[in-house]
Amino acid sequence: MRAFTTLNGRVVPLDRANVDTDAIIPKQFLKSIKRAGFGPNLFDEWRYLDHGEPGMDPATRSPNPEFVLNFPRYQGASVLLARDNFGCGSSREHAPWALEDFGIRAIIAPSYADIFYNNCFKNGILPIVLDGAVVDRLFRECEASEGYRLNVDLDKQTVTTPGGEVLAFEVDGGRKHRLLNGLDDIGLTLLQADKIKAYEERRKVEAPWLFA
Amino acid sequence: MSGLTLFQKLWDAHVVHVEADGTTLLYIDRHLVHEVTSPQAFEGLKLAGRRPRRADAAIAVPDHNVPTTDRSQGIADPISRLQVETLDANCAEFGITEFKMDDIRQGIVHVIGPEEGLTLPGMTVVCGDSHTSTHGAFGALAFGIGTSEVEHVLATQCLWQKPSKTMLVKVEGQLGKGVTAKDIALAIIGEIGTAGGTGYALEFGGSVIRALSVEGRMTLCNMAIEAGARAGMVAVDATTIDYVKGRPYAPKGAAWDMAVAWWNTLHSDADAVFDRVVELDAAKIEPQVTWGTSPEMVTTINGSVPNPADAPSAVKQHDWARALEYMGLQAGKPIAEIPVDKVFIGSCTNSRIEDLREAASVARGRKVAPNVKLAMVVPGSGLVKQQAEAEGLDRIFVEAGFEWREPGCSMCLAMNADRLEPGERCASTSNRNFEGRQGQGGRTHLVSPAMAAAAACAGHFVDVRHF
Numbered sequence: 001m002r003a004f005t006t007l008n009g010r011v012v013p014l015d016r017a018n019v020d021t022d023a024i025i026p027k028q029f030l031k032s033i034k035r036a037g038f039g040p041n042l043f044d045e046w047r048y049l050d051h052g053e054p055g056m057d058p059a060t061r062s063p064n065p066e067f068v069l070n071f072p073r074y075q076g077a078s079v080l081l082a083r084d085n086f087g088c089g090s091s092r093e094h095a096p097w098a099l100e101d102f103g104i105r106a107i108i109a110p111s112y113a114d115i116f117y118n119n120c121f122k123n124g125i126l127p128i129v130l131d132g133a134v135v136d137r138l139f140r141e142c143e144a145s146e147g148y149r150l151n152v153d154l155d156k157q158t159v160t161t162p163g164g165e166v167l168a169f170e171v172d173g174g175r176k177h178r179l180l181n182g183l184d185d186i187g188l189t190l191l192q193a194d195k196i197k198a199y200e201e202r203r204k205v206e207a208p209w210l211f212a
Numbered sequence: 213m214s215g216l217t218l219f220q221k222l223w224d225a226h227v228v229h230v231e232a233d234g235t236t237l238l239y240i241d242r243h244l245v246h247e248v249t250s251p252q253a254f255e256g257l258k259l260a261g262r263r264p265r266r267a268d269a270a271i272a273v274p275d276h277n278v279p280t281t282d283r284s285q286g287i288a289d290p291i292s293r294l295q296v297e298t299l300d301a302n303c304a305e306f307g308i309t310e311f312k313m314d315d316i317r318q319g320i321v322h323v324i325g326p327e328e329g330l331t332l333p334g335m336t337v338v339c340g341d342s343h344t345s346t347h348g349a350f351g352a353l354a355f356g357i358g359t360s361e362v363e364h365v366l367a368t369q370c371l372w373q374k375p376s377k378t379m380l381v382k383v384e385g386q387l388g389k390g391v392t393a394k395d396i397a398l399a400i401i402g403e404i405g406t407a408g409g410t411g412y413a414l415e416f417g418g419s420v421i422r423a424l425s426v427e428g429r430m431t432l433c434n435m436a437i438e439a440g441a442r443a444g445m446v447a448v449d450a451t452t453i454d455y456v457k458g459r460p461y462a463p464k465g466a467a468w469d470m471a472v473a474w475w476n477t478l479h480s481d482a483d484a485v486f487d488r489v490v491e492l493d494a495a496k497i498e499p500q501v502t503w504g505t506s507p508e509m510v511t512t513i514n515g516s517v518p519n520p521a522d523a524p525s526a527v528k529q530h531d532w533a534r535a536l537e538y539m540g541l542q543a544g545k546p547i548a549e550i551p552v553d554k555v556f557i558g559s560c561t562n563s564r565i566e567d568l569r570e571a572a573s574v575a576r577g578r579k580v581a582p583n584v585k586l587a588m589v590v591p592g593s594g595l596v597k598q599q600a601e602a603e604g605l606d607r608i609f610v611e612a613g614f615e616w617r618e619p620g621c622s623m624c625l626a627m628n629a630d631r632l633e634p635g636e637r638c639a640s641t642s643n644r645n646f647e648g649r650q651g652q653g654g655r656t657h658l659v660s661p662a663m664a665a666a667a668a669c670a671g672h673f674v675d676v677r678h679f
Contacts, residue, residue: 015530016530016531017527017531020506022625026648027626027627030248030276031248031277031294032291032295033251035359045647045652083527085407088406088440089437090341090625090644091340091342091357092248092249093249093252093360096358113410113440114410114440114441115356118358119358119360122360123360172235173233174233185372186260186363186367189368189370189372190368192229192237195228195229195237196228196265196368196369196370199239200239200369203239207470208467208470209332212463212467
């Protein structure tokens, strides 16, 4: 996994609550057996006027000029500003894969759906929670100022605005450590192999039907 | 000291290791696998040269991509076919039992787990699918995971977790005739909102839940994720144990007695303390119909489409207005006057035998209305289909003009050929009315199986209690 330390990135504001993972990456693209290549189909139904199917060349498609990701001023964004309950619905990890493949490295929202939030950390994306009123203000600043960028520092747990305002955020210590160092979970878990083995031996006695 | 919640008991029984900050390595008893969220996990295992720690704890089934029409020619869409073939190959390579597409036991992963006794009380159950919450109906701790965690469970049989907060949703009183578990689920989501359960494990309790069948409890727990909760659960009681007994993978003999002794302890203690308690009066719950693009956008069959100006916040006003535009609805329109183009009875929410009986009892002796282009019934598994046919339900549906299909996820998410066309309006027994969920531009209204069957025959939504 790619580590996340600091990021200075252009911000794109997606002003909708309850954005679900079906919207982030529609179902027809879930047929892929690969982990990469989902970026061109991020928010496919909102981003294009024509119907998208796997294998289509993005260059031949009709972008929706009214969708915020297509605005020239937001091209190259790596920070997504979002509203409450971002990433609700399906557990599809294709959603963070699509965001990452598109170039999004950090998301700022007042709240996230649990499974999506967890999936982000497995893919080098930092989902930042800030108070709703603060997020509201960032939306206004971002929309008012072309080329708006934010600076994110995971180690210090801060977001810094162009005006120099420093906004602190909370993040679980274990997740932070793994993201800062780009560590995958499986290797760390296997360090506990003896404990897993001991648990299994105990459960085989207590609940043998689970091992039948 | 106060007693323990069901969640706490299930959690405690599966702790392998706790880090200083409380992050816990939790043991997973059952891993359900399907074709959509597993290929990249198996690929990860191969790249790292790993094998599943316990292939015997996993069970696989293709369900999202499978056709619901004649399967003798396989899957027409080459990309869907490759995904299913990839599951077949991975299961063969790693020694995981799979109910393949032509197996009578094939079906929706959340239907076959309970049906086969693969889901048992007291288990931790995971699957790369958010509706894994369904299995909590058995007094299990069950939740959906992403593909990285599918790989993690295959490799280690464990997951890193932090304990959830707990919420008791208590439903007391007398449930009206024609009001079902689906209506309770939608009423709860209407009450607490689509993010109301975020960060919580929900336990459903109260006399109404105790009186529900296991299948009704599955419908309720299935929808916990639509309230934002990864897990929903119901305490074990005699209803649970009767349902499990004799199923192919359920314990037998002395192991059964030993299991039941433990399962009987799987309920929240009388003095357990929850982080939040929500109470609903069953008598006030009427048949529910969603009107928007989130399950919380719901009202009753006797309600009407709300006015965005009445939404509780500026953000919600914006969302409601956008939802009405997408749904092609005007504020003030009575729900019972909304016509439907298609009807879908199926999905992991409502495709079990009791759901089909409920729908058939409405369809019996009636005809699908002329304005309804397609009304389809998709059983949850091959065995549900077989049972329904033994009871003659298929004939009732076919005579009424419904299509009787092969089992799978079908038009709940439209990954196979079953989908809505742009602008089409559907009465659906599934779980999500998101934009584009059932097909790009499609308009979904979530209802119970009885309400869906009634809408099919009336051509518009109608109160099944007076139909």
